[in-house]
Amino acid sequence: NGMDTLQPLETTISDKERFRDSVPLELSCPNCITKFAFGGIVASRYYRCVYSGIQCSNCDHIMTPIQVTSQVERVIRAHISLYYAGWVTCDDTTCGNVTRQISVYGKRCLMDGCTGIMSYKYSDKQLYNQMLYFQSLFDLQKNKLQTLKPLYHSGDKNEPEKPLSNSEVQALAEQNRPLFETSKQVVQKYLSDCGRAYVDMGSIFDFMQT
């Protein structure tokens, strides 16, 4: 089945497609504890990027860099810890076994008579993509090109009235350069230890050799 699993080079996939399963980065306003999904320099009813940072629309508090980066780091670590909780799931839909027990055969389902195949519920690929998604939110280039995964589908009740203008995005990106670069480094810290990132490099070369 080599041909079925042949994927296009990952770099050619749009962020919208690649991050389809990634969950939003939820930030909490330290002043009024309102929670909101942060989607980069984009329109939102809950926050706005201003020249001096990210501002809560509910109470107008502008978050300091550490108030942003500490939450980014906390969220990443929660994802890594969830990954290491090691939940596994059966691929047989009539079984639906979800557990943290692992058979000495690894992929064998422990339900009586089930011939399904077990795999990690939170796969390393998903975790890797999740971190790439967080990184993309603070990527100035992607923000400026406006290629980020959208926060809302059209028709969502929380969808903002109108998008930011291109010139607003360009200006805000430059004004927030230090904050975004620092935040991106926080994500990079974990990507640098992520085994998947290095495996991907290898598989690209494998692909070119064959």
Added chain:
Amino acid sequence: DAKKYKFRTMRQSLLDAADVLDEQIDIFTEVIQKHHNLKASDIGDPTFQQQSEVYTVGRIVADSVSAEGSLNVDSLAIETSRSTGIGRRIRLNFEKVQDLSVFPGQIIGLRGKNANGEYFVVEEILKVPYLNFPVSDAETLQNSQITLNDQAMKVVVTAGPYTAANNLDFSNLADFVERINSSIKPHVLVMFGPFLDITHPLISTGNIPEFPSLKQQPKTLDEIFIKVITPILRRINPKIQVIVLPSTKEVSSKHAAYPQDSLDRKYLGLPKNFKCFTNPSTFQLNEIFFGCSNNDIYKDLKEVTKGGNVFQRNRFDRVSEHILEQRRYYPVFPGGIRTRKIEDKNGKPIFEHISGADLDLPYLGLTEFVGGIIPDVILIPSELTHFARVVQNVIMINPGSFIRPNGGRGTYVEMSIEAPDMENEKMTKVEDVYLHNLWKRSRIDVLTA
């Protein structure tokens, strides 16, 4: 070997994990077989209905895959290895056993019979032998004696958190450093993280307070370590050897899994008298072997017990014996997890993951006792009440948290270890080497931090 901990994280393969889980059973099968003088053919498959008794070795598991949390003596099963029972599991019946303490993940040897194909009736739990104690030759001991100038070696042990749950105020740690330098004056200070806990409530909400002593506020959590914690630690007298072990909740560790790589001393700006060790790690101070692990096995090991003799004993002693018997610092599987009940968008209760033991299964081999010996002293911090106990002639210590969540002073441990003296009746000579008998030579105090 510290280099082995340099593996990249977040890349577990289920097959590698399963290999490790299978291997654990095979290793103990050999140990138990040897100790009880059994032939390889005496070890049988307990999952088959049989007329005769068999000996078997496997892993204690819950009898239902969906079982999370509370287990009891009627809800346990044994999992066989690939070679003993092609990985099959069978329910256990402990009716005939008077006293027991078992837990999920434990590798156990049993004698019993599966008469009906439904369950295995246990007649006897086979003893797993303890590893040997370390020994030293006369020259090594003499060197220790000379190094210490016949004085006692003083070792102080602390464990995080080092701030209360509602602030990031490290002034108690700063005060402690003053006391370390002026009055406590240990030879060695062992410090366990977390120094800055990623699950600290103020970090979760992004509510990081200002640090009034700093002109420029930190922009990242790593900068809090470097600008706030490092300057305090740097004040420790450079003549004191400081050993630092991380926690998987440590902010400044990007290796958020157990076994865990050491902290980066240079990046954090820690001086040369600091040694950053892996978690877990085994090291020697003079002749003495220290085993250290920073994963809360005393909280996470949930025993299933039966029998009056078991209940009469101290729980910390029972858990310690399990650790010694299993020969690894965190023998529970699946590892502990901490969750919080919240409501989803529709008001339905769901569990949000907070933290856990974060076991990297393919590397669990690194959490086994090193070199086929039991350390003289084992340090494992726990959220539970501090203790220092001698269990099977091993000193087991939980120093307790340095600060309580409410900000109250926690505890630390002071060990005073007499220099070895071969003329002294406290040393035991075995042929031409000596047992360290640390438990006879040590005084341990749990003190208010």
